[in-house]
Amino acid sequence: MSNLQLISESVQKGRAKETVSYVSEAIKEGTSASDILNNGLLDGMSKLGIKFKNNEVYVPDVLVAARALTKGLEELKPLMISEDIKPIGKVVLGTVKGDLHDIGKNLVKMMLIGNGFEVIDLGVDVSAESFVNAVKKNEPDIVALSALLTTTMSQQGEIVKALTANGLREKVKVMVGGAPVTQAFCDEIGADAYAADAATSAEIAKIFAIHK
Amino acid sequence: MRTFNKTTYDSLEDFVYSKAKNPVILKNGMVIGGGMLYPEINFTLPTMTINKETMPQILEIYKEIATGICQRAHELYVPGFVAEIETLPPMTFNPQWGIDVCRTVADVLNEYSTKYGFMASLRITPNDIREGNDLEHMWHGSHWDSMLKTFEGCARNGADMLAIESVGGKEVHDEAVMFCDISKSIFALSVLGCKDMSKLWTEIVKVADSTGTIASGDTACGFANTAMVLADRNYIPKSFAAVVRVVSAIRSLIAIECGAKGPHKDCGYEGVYVKAISGIPISMEGKSSACAHLSPVGNVASCLADLWSNESIQHIKLLGGMAPTVCFEQLAYDCRLMNEASSKGNDKALFLRDCLADSDSIHDPQAYVLRPDVVLNISKQMIKEETYYDRAKRGALVTVNILRKAYDDKSLKLDDKELEWIDRIYDEIEDMPKTEQELTELMIPQCEKLSPEKYDLV
Numbered sequence: 001m002s003n004l005q006l007i008s009e010s011v012q013k014g015r016a017k018e019t020v021s022y023v024s025e026a027i028k029e030g031t032s033a034s035d036i037l038n039n040g041l042l043d044g045m046s047k048l049g050i051k052f053k054n055n056e057v058y059v060p061d062v063l064v065a066a067r068a069l070t071k072g073l074e075e076l077k078p079l080m081i082s083e084d085i086k087p088i089g090k091v092v093l094g095t096v097k098g099d100l101h102d103i104g105k106n107l108v109k110m111m112l113i114g115n116g117f118e119v120i121d122l123g124v125d126v127s128a129e130s131f132v133n134a135v136k137k138n139e140p141d142i143v144a145l146s147a148l149l150t151t152t153m154s155q156q157g158e159i160v161k162a163l164t165a166n167g168l169r170e171k172v173k174v175m176v177g178g179a180p181v182t183q184a185f186c187d188e189i190g191a192d193a194y195a196a197d198a199a200t201s202a203e204i205a206k207i208f209a210i211h212k
Numbered sequence: 213m214r215t216f217n218k219t220t221y222d223s224l225e226d227f228v229y230s231k232a233k234n235p236v237i238l239k240n241g242m243v244i245g246g247g248m249l250y251p252e253i254n255f256t257l258p259t260m261t262i263n264k265e266t267m268p269q270i271l272e273i274y275k276e277i278a279t280g281i282c283q284r285a286h287e288l289y290v291p292g293f294v295a296e297i298e299t300l301p302p303m304t305f306n307p308q309w310g311i312d313v314c315r316t317v318a319d320v321l322n323e324y325s326t327k328y329g330f331m332a333s334l335r336i337t338p339n340d341i342r343e344g345n346d347l348e349h350m351w352h353g354s355h356w357d358s359m360l361k362t363f364e365g366c367a368r369n370g371a372d373m374l375a376i377e378s379v380g381g382k383e384v385h386d387e388a389v390m391f392c393d394i395s396k397s398i399f400a401l402s403v404l405g406c407k408d409m410s411k412l413w414t415e416i417v418k419v420a421d422s423t424g425t426i427a428s429g430d431t432a433c434g435f436a437n438t439a440m441v442l443a444d445r446n447y448i449p450k451s452f453a454a455v456v457r458v459v460s461a462i463r464s465l466i467a468i469e470c471g472a473k474g475p476h477k478d479c480g481y482e483g484v485y486v487k488a489i490s491g492i493p494i495s496m497e498g499k500s501s502a503c504a505h506l507s508p509v510g511n512v513a514s515c516l517a518d519l520w521s522n523e524s525i526q527h528i529k530l531l532g533g534m535a536p537t538v539c540f541e542q543l544a545y546d547c548r549l550m551n552e553a554s555s556k557g558n559d560k561a562l563f564l565r566d567c568l569a570d571s572d573s574i575h576d577p578q579a580y581v582l583r584p585d586v587v588l589n590i591s592k593q594m595i596k597e598e599t600y601y602d603r604a605k606r607g608a609l610v611t612v613n614i615l616r617k618a619y620d621d622k623s624l625k626l627d628d629k630e631l632e633w634i635d636r637i638y639d640e641i642e643d644m645p646k647t648e649q650e651l652t653e654l655m656i657p658q659c660e661k662l663s664p665e666k667y668d669l670v
Contacts, residue, residue: 058629059447060392098301100343103386103438107447125344150259150526151300180259197445 003029004040007072011044014064019072033079037116041072045114053199059107066110087118089209090140092172094122094131096155101148104178107198108144115202117142117209128155128162135168141212142205145191147178156181157189164190173208177201214469219591220491227584228565229517230554233491236426236474238372242292242331244475245493245518249550251543252294252335252478252495252519253281255536258527262302267309271316277527278317280537282324282332288544292331294373294495294519295321296478304339304362311365318370335428336371337477338362340379349666350380351411360415367423374420375477377433380408381463383661385435389442392452392633394608394640398459399655401435402604403648405463407667413470420471427472429492431480432460437505440481440578444506449633451615451626454577458590458611459604461485466600468492478521481513484582488591493518500543503535508576511568515584520547573624577615580624586614601648605641612638 001009003026010018019041026036048065051057073080080086091112095105102124112119120138122130135143143163147153156176163169174191186194192208195201220234221227232245244250255277260266278295285293297317303310314336321332342355349356363374381404388396409430420427431437436457443453461482468474474492476483479501483494498513501523507513514520522539532538553564565584572579573586580586594607612634618624619631626634645651656664664670 055446056629058392058449058633059390059442063391100301103390103442106386106390123345149300151257151262151302153259154261185259 003031004035004043007036007040008044008047011041011065011068011072012048014061014068016068016071019068020075023072023075027076027079033076033083033085036076037080037085041069041076042116045069049111049114049199049202062114063110066114069114088116089142089205089212090118090120090138091142091144091205092120092122092131092134092138092140093144093146094126095124095146095148096152096159097125097127098155099147099149099152100124101146101178104148104198105146108146108177108195108201111198111202112144112205115206117205128159131159132162132166132168135163135172136166140172142173142175142208144175144177144201144205147176147181150180153178153180153185156191160190175201175204214471216465216469216489216595218595219488219588221488221588224585224588225558225562227488227516227588228558228561229515229550230561232474232487232493232518234474234493236428236493238331238333238426239424240325240331240333242333244294247554248291249517249547249554250292250294250519251290251540251547252296252521253536253540253543254296254298254478254522254524255539256298256524256526257300262300262309267312271312273527274313274316275320277534277536278320279324280534281540282320282328284533284537284540285330285332285544286324286328288541290330290544292333293540293544294333294335294475296335296337296375296521298337298377298524299339299362301339301341304341304358307358307361307365310336310338310362311369314366314371315369322370333372334370335373335375335477336363336366337375337377338366340376342379343383347666350408360419363416363419364423367419367425371425373426373428373475374416375428375430376412376416377431377477377479378408378412379434380412380667381405382434384655384659386438387659387661389435389439389448389456392448392637394452394455394637395644395651396655396658397456398601398604398608398641398644399651399659401432401456401459401463402600403652403655404662404667405432405435406466406600409463409466410470413467413472416467417471427467429472429474429476429483429486429494430464430467431477432464432482433479436460436482437479440508441505443578444508449630450508451577451612451630451634452637454581454615455608455611455637457482457578458485458581458594458607461489461591462594462600462603462607465489475519478519479523481509481578481582484516484584484587485591485594487516488587489595495519495521497521497523500539500546503539509572509579509582512572512579512582514546514550515565515568515582516587520550575625577624577626577630580615580618581611590614599648601651605644608641609638612641
């Protein structure tokens with residue numbers, strides 16, 4: 001089995017120490033950062049993602065794999081910088097103001113990282129102003145908004161308005177999600193996409209990243 | 213403080229819906245757990261923002277909801293019901309808003325119950341706002357003060373019963389659920405959760421005693437229902453959610469130890485364990501809560517209910533009327549049927565109870581652990597232990613063993629993935645530290661989101 005396959009396997013099994021060790025070996029062997037990233041680390045997450053989608057594994061399995069991936073990325077980072085390898089996209093993510101729910105947001109975060117995105121997680125109860133500031137500072141490709149209450153989902157619309165008012169709306173794609181949110185609501189507030197679940201959010205984000 | 217070391221129920225013959233060993237009598241004469249099953253209707257606002265400007269409109273909406281329910285109660289000859297208001301976060305952060313909502317609904321219930329002669333009672337459930345980075349401490353500071361102010365204000369403005377879905381330990385439990393980490397789950401529920409329940413419910417009982425209201429109960433919604441929702445989406449094993457459900461009973465029971473009398477709140481299916489141990493009446497929800505979430509326990513949840521609830525429904529228009537009114541009608545008919553069975557004799561009620569249990573319990577471990585026979589069995593074993601931590605560990609181990617045996621007996625369907633996780637959970641519990649102190653020392657460094665000082669742990 002090649003080192004890249006070993007990296008992929010170790011990520012799928014969530015074995016962080018092994019992942020770091022195989023990444024280190026691959027670097028020593030002169031494998032490119034791009035190869036290690038795409039055909040090792042992200043390949044492992046992608047294969048596990050398919051198993052998750054087919055109900056063959058649970059979220060905890062994906063989470064420990066994401067931890068292994070993160071450790072592998074830390075090991076790979078210096079080489080990625082020297083070869084100018086960038087993540088496939090950058091996402092600013094948060095649960096809107098007045099809403100403290102974070103499990104759904106964290107699942108989305110995990111799926112995005114597993115698909116090669118850099119994620120700036122603003123946490124919960126995040127104001128429109130904080131989203132605007134984060135977009136100015138980080139220049140993401142995507143802003144992802146989570147809301148779980150019927151009384152907080154309207155904040156997603158406020159954030160879209162705030163981005164527009166600050167001249168940032170055209171620079172980012174806005175994705176919305178959460179139990180009470182619908183495609184119709186997404187259209188109504190002028191967001192770009194509604195994601196029904198974490199896996200779908202990553203798929204949509206990838207489409208946005210490819211077409212940016 | 214009351215303590216329990218054995219179940220209140222010995223026999224399955226007494227353990228049935230609408231009858232509790234320690235019924236609750238409300239001011240209007242309504243007896244909950246006294247042989248009549250009543251509906252408990254819960255409702256929430258449609259999509260809208262809550263602020264000072266929208267509050268007048270919000271009060272009108274609550275008035276409209278309560279009026280619709282009262283009219284339907286009259287049309288369907290409902291002898292009595294409970295309405296529950298769960299305040300939304302801004303209504304606890306701004307206690308006067310929650311109090312105004314409570315007063316508005318109470319006034320409608322009073323007006324129509326006088327006019328039509330039915331009994332209508334109000335349960336208020338202030339939203340627990342003790343989360344987020346700006347929380348100073350679990351038991352003092354502005355969040356704590358606002359919650360207690362909401363309780364007291366509502367108790368003086370029409371509420372009959374006080375309840376909460378408290379969140380002590382939730383920040384740790386959220387992560388435990390995501391990783392299916394049973395040690396962390398038990399730490400969150402039996403250490404952090406129990407510590408918080410003791411402090412919180414001592415205060416709520418004081419408010420109830422000083423205002424002539426009933427301290428009713430506290431559900432582990434943010435813990436066990438979160439696990440249930442994730443399990444229903446196939447994110448985590450259903451067996452893990454079932455174990456969490458059982459363990460959560462240990463923390464919910466503390467409200468009763470502190471002086472709460474019931475009815476235990478809906479949306480915490482662990483209420484059946486609280487009833488088995490303490491004998492208080494409980495509210496339950498099942499198929500009636502399909503308006504709020506998928507439920508794998510639609511029928512079995514009603515086996516031991518003393519109030520039959522719908523979880524929550526938005527005030528939106530349906531063909532049959534506004535959604536809370538429609539939902540109330542469904543609850544009323546469920547109660548009517550179950551009361552009819554009871555009126556024909558205890559054997560008929562038990563027959564119906566067992567049909568309700570058998571129809572669900574084979575399909576899902578979460579339903580299996582709500583079977584009255586299983587509830588009584590696990591409760592008896594859990595409550596023998598002295599400490600909350602030991603009760604939680606014992607409850608978890610017994611549950612895992614019962615699920616495995618049920619699978620072997622072909623009385624519960626589990627796939628290979630579930631079986632693998634049952635073994636993993638069992639092994640992890642076996643490896644847990646012997647004492648709460650050891651567990652706490654082990655867990656604190658592992659819980660990134662826990663601020664130990666907010667629980668006086670350091």
